[in-house]
Amino acid sequence: MKKLFSLALVLLMSLGLFAACGGDDTPANNDVDTKEAVKVGFIFLHDENSTYDLNFMNGVTEAAANLGLAEDQIIMRTNIPEGQECYDAAADLADAGCDIIFADSFGHEDYMIQAAKEFPNVQFCHATGTKAHTEGLDNFHNAFASIYEGRYLAGVAAGMKLNEMIAAGEFTAEEAKMGYVGAFTYAEVISGYTSFYLGAKSVCPTVTMDVTFTGSWYDETAEKEGANKLIENGCKLISQHADSMGAPTACETKGVPNVSYNGSTIGACPNTFIVSSRINWAPYYEYIINCVENGEAIATDWTGTIATNSVVLTDINETVAAAGTADKLAEVKTGLLDGTVHVFDAASFTVDGAALTGYMADVDTDAAYTPDTEVIADGYFHESEFRSAPYFDLQIDGINLLDTRF
């Protein structure tokens, strides 16, 4: 009983300290503007220590600067797991007066939908999700970018590096093999490594690639071990789709060139980093904020492209990249923009030895993974057109999956 009493006292004392804070619950009315300023809430899976979340946060900073948003127009919630916590955080942000709520992780989607049903006047935007086009809610939206084009460009840089190493006599053209550390056997990852491979193959026709999966979006040890395994298996160049520094640092230690993702890793890997593709989220943020300010509807499925400046490459590390990389990338980029180059050109790859003439993809998410949409037309695979999130999930020839457990 004594213990009980003392703890009660402890708690009372700590509560006493907070008693003063009850008064200012109601947001002060801003009487300078006649139109109320838009308020945006952000939900992040991790914090700035994850390259994935950092990339979203940098987008927020950039968009806020471009639009001249005040500090109190933005609320950021970090370390929100993919569970009920996401719904709680979204509802809490809606309570705080947010007009738009954005979540950055794939697993947040269902909880955002739950919140969207409850707050019809708030716009819920979710990156990387797949359900907005089938959910039928006016206030729930998906967004992604045609990052496969960025991966393709990064792949071209990788292929040129391989060519340079072949020309220098480091290995033969037949030994040109790349390695790729992926997170899951998910379409987004498959689309990513396939476009990267096709980019490399477009300049280095003999290239092959080994892919290993870690079963986690962020597992530094597994990513490092994955990269080490690939290097030991004879891979001459590594890229990755997972969110830690595991693979880039493994490459730096072993002196193997690396093509990165989400942002430049040149600081930690000055001797191996070539270039990195990333999605720039600032254009999307600016778009949704402008939509709400002007009372316009936000697109259900928004796909950023090279043209919208959503798909970008970091600066090339000239000390590692092959000579002429920048010029070649500019040329290919022009081709992608004017439609003369298609990443998933059916003539450039085969599946089980045969060229593809038609393919039904699982675009509408369902538990049985039912294929529902024909995605091959005009001689190429139409990625990110029927929904923003990637759905390319074919296993093409030349890419060897070391494990498919995940």
Next chain:
Amino acid sequence: MSNNCQPNGHTRVNNQPLFHITKRKALPWYYTWGIRGAAIVAALLTCAAVTSLLTGENPLEVFQTIGYGAFGTTRKTWILLQNLAILLCISLAVTPAFKMRFWNIGAEGQVLIGGLATAACMILLGDKVPNAVLIATMVISSIAAGAVWGGIPAFFKAKWNTNETLFTLMMNYVATQLVAFFVIVWEVPKGAGKIGIINQDTMAGWLPQIGDYKYLLNILIVAMLTVAMYVYLNYTKHGYEITVVGESERTARYVGIKVDKVIIRTMLLSGAVCGIAGLLLVGGTDHTITTTIAGGRGFTAVMVSWLAQFNPIVMVLTSFLLVFLDRGAGEISTVFALNHSFGDILTGIILFFIIGSEFFVNYQLNFRKNTGKEGKANV
């Protein structure tokens, strides 16, 4: 902790250490109280100093923000109560085992396996049986799964005296891997590595919501469990047997208590209550299963239980303290743009002082007597 005895103090004054530690006799209530109060004040002052030194923020504002994060709106208060209920439920689960001096650090796994059983029912039977039957199946299977997960190490302990600390810990990893496996079996869409909300359209197997209050059912169930556990531990024959086994197994044998039976029975109970926590998490709130759904609460519960010295009613307060600090920490990182870890640092400081105060409640420091004055306790 080494108890530094005083060897022939008066003949070897020069060799005497600067201070030595002795066990206190029972203290009057106001003294114990004072020590704990002083610890909290010291903790808050340290937090304030660390805050202003490291971040330059006004410490009072930081404390206010912690309070706002916990109680700022009706919703925040409900979330706090829901988190409190889950942490308390798991703490209640580990308590009978701890009271028996059975180190069950496998609550994490027992919660996970209970949650996995619940999710399995929701996915496999979702549209095949009436909702009432489905929920009854979920309740039974989650409790059974938790009980089995707790019962296995207890059985080995009772039969072959295996080390329960290692055994329960290892069972956590087995449970995590099982969940990871089934997440891949049931993942949507393919390759995504997550299940998402189960039966989002039909709500089959979702525990009923009382009125408009999403979390009220969970809170009520845990409130009832708390009272039940208090009565069980303090006023039943089982509770008494647990206490005796905890104090001394030999005494328990001597008075005719079947120790093996008590160990297994208590761990079945411990696991079953963890199974309920898994049921409330999966069926009541999250409606999904992930490897991280228990979120380390199986280990935090150990601290909650110990801080409350195994008293279920006091555990309401200790779990409140931890959840309060955690909710506050989240708010600090949002308002001041500080990393979430900063909130964890503050929580760590406060816990350090609270746990440290127990040392001064039970022991005192005696300084070397140079002037012949009485040694005094230094708090």
